[in-house]
Amino acid sequence: xxxxxxxxxxxxxxxxxxxxxxxxxxxxxxxxxxxxxxxxxxxxxxxxxxxxxxxxxxxxxxxxxxxxxxxxxxxxxxxxxxxxxxxxxxxxxxxxxxxxxxxxxxxxxxxxxxxxxxxxxxxxxxxxxx
Numbered sequence: 001x002x003x004x005x006x007x008x009x010x011x012x013x014x015x016x017x018x019x020x021x022x023x024x025x026x027x028x029x030x031x032x033x034x035x036x037x038x039x040x041x042x043x044x045x046x047x048x049x050x051x052x053x054x055x056x057x058x059x060x061x062x063x064x065x066x067x068x069x070x071x072x073x074x075x076x077x078x079x080x081x082x083x084x085x086x087x088x089x090x091x092x093x094x095x096x097x098x099x100x101x102x103x104x105x106x107x108x109x110x111x112x113x114x115x116x117x118x119x120x121x122x123x124x125x126x127x128x129x130x
Contacts, residue, residue, distance in 0.1 A: 012089045032103045046102030049095040
């Protein structure tokens with residue numbers, strides 16, 4: 001009964017940490033974009049999902065470390081923590097589902113990269129023939 005959540009939790013926790021790091025980095029570099037103001041509900045849902053995942057991850061890490069180091073009775077502390085651990089994959093996959101629809105790749109940067117590559121290839125091809 002405790003084996004499956006014990007195996008899934010580190011994987012999902014690692015994925016959440018990675019996603020919480022990558023989303024702001026990619027937004028800042030322009031690889032991802034948020035929906036425009038025309039889709040205000042999706043924009044709010046995306047921002048809310050990021051905040052929920054961030055707060056839940058920090059709270060769960062804090063509770064886990066507190067149960068591990070500061071609890072006098074570690075058995076009861078882990079049992080109290082079990083419901084939060086079991087719900088964490090659902091929180092993560094719910095946030096990932098919202099991110100799938102709310103965050104999009106910047107199509108302009110992809111088109112620009114294609115143009116740059118075609119320009120480089122044409123310059124190589126025309127410069128070698130005389």
